[in-house]
Amino acid sequence: MTDLMELFRHWHAGRSQVQISTALGIDRKTIRKYLAPALAAGLAPGEGGKFDEALWRELISGWFPEVGDPAARAVTWPAIAAHHDWISGQLKASVTVATIAQRLRDDHGVAVSESTVRRYVAAQFAEDVAEAKVTVPRGPVPPGDEAQVDYGKLGMWRDPATDRRVAVWAFAMILTCSRMLFVQPVLRMDQSSWCASHVAAFEFFGGVPARMVCDNLKTGIDRPDLYDPKINRAYAELALFYGLLIDPARAGKPKDKPRIERPMPYIRDSFFKGREFSSLAQMQDAALTWCTDVYGRHQHRGLDGTPPATV
Secondary structure: OHHHHHHHHHHHOOOOHHHHHHHHOOOHHHHHHHHHHHHHOOOOOOOOOOOOHHHHHHHHHHHOHHHHOHHHHHHHOHHHHOOHHHHHHHHHOOOOHHHHHHHHHHHHOOOOOHHHHHHHHHHHOHHHHHHHOOOOOOOOOOOOOEEEEEEEEEEEEEEOOOOEEEEEEEEEEEEOOOOOEEEEEEOOOOHHHHHHHHHHHHHHHOOOOOEEEOOOOOOOEEEOOOOOOEEOHHHHHHHHHHOOEEOOOOOOOHHHOHHHHOHHHHHHHHHHOOOOOOOHHHHHHHHHHHHHHOHHHOOEOOOOEOOOOOO
16 A cells, blocks of 8 residues: 555656656556556546545555455465465575566466465565565765755646747755755756756855766766766766766666655645746746745754755
8 A cells, every 4th residue: 555655646746657667666567557547537647736645545445455455355365375384485585576476376376466476475474574675774974975866847837938838847956964955947858958957056055065866867877887887978077077976876776866856746746836937037046946945944854954054
């Protein structure tokens, strides 16, 4: 239920299936499967305003009873339970649940889906699964040591200058230590815009971090690689000029830059939705005011209070 709530939270916020897959590490086929009932019901991203957790929990329970009602899961579990000890041994040997489901089907003739096996394992081996998935929180990051950067779609906007609806994206950069945030709405995500937004962010912060954690998007990274990523020329020249280390996040690992992943839905809802802007320049000015007067007063669980007014 928690995983599905997070999936629908991203979808409700207007993120594409590709973005959801990247952020949550879920296969796009699985995302389409779970979104199908919502689409069939005629629901659309952002419908109803703010994400209503109680309403969505009720909807998800209706669409997927086995998630909302643990007793319903046991209907197909007896065949799996017959191999309980064998599954325990496989988990202790670090065999993945996907492989366990495949071996149950091919070697033991258990005709159940992989998702059913996953639910069984999650319920019957909760402690083992929790121990295997445990994560160690990062230690404190020194001031000025790191910033994280990303793009997020804000929504559609009718440009008064052209009277056309255009997509607006948020370039967002956050200082990992202080949580000080810079947001710049843009209409294009090309190389020039990417570099110009970095320069504007450094001016806003009044300084440059030692290290920049970014996605593997083409405006910054030509070739993703864990040990030897290839930074594109323009971005590399910007980094050289400012003495900045570019440290791309691993592909499909949103936890590498959680500080900038989390604020994106808040930026969209608090700054952009339901507001009118007379021009892109006015929108960008309003974003800076919002960063200081709204997000700058936002309470953070990782801080004793709000982000500082200056770096």
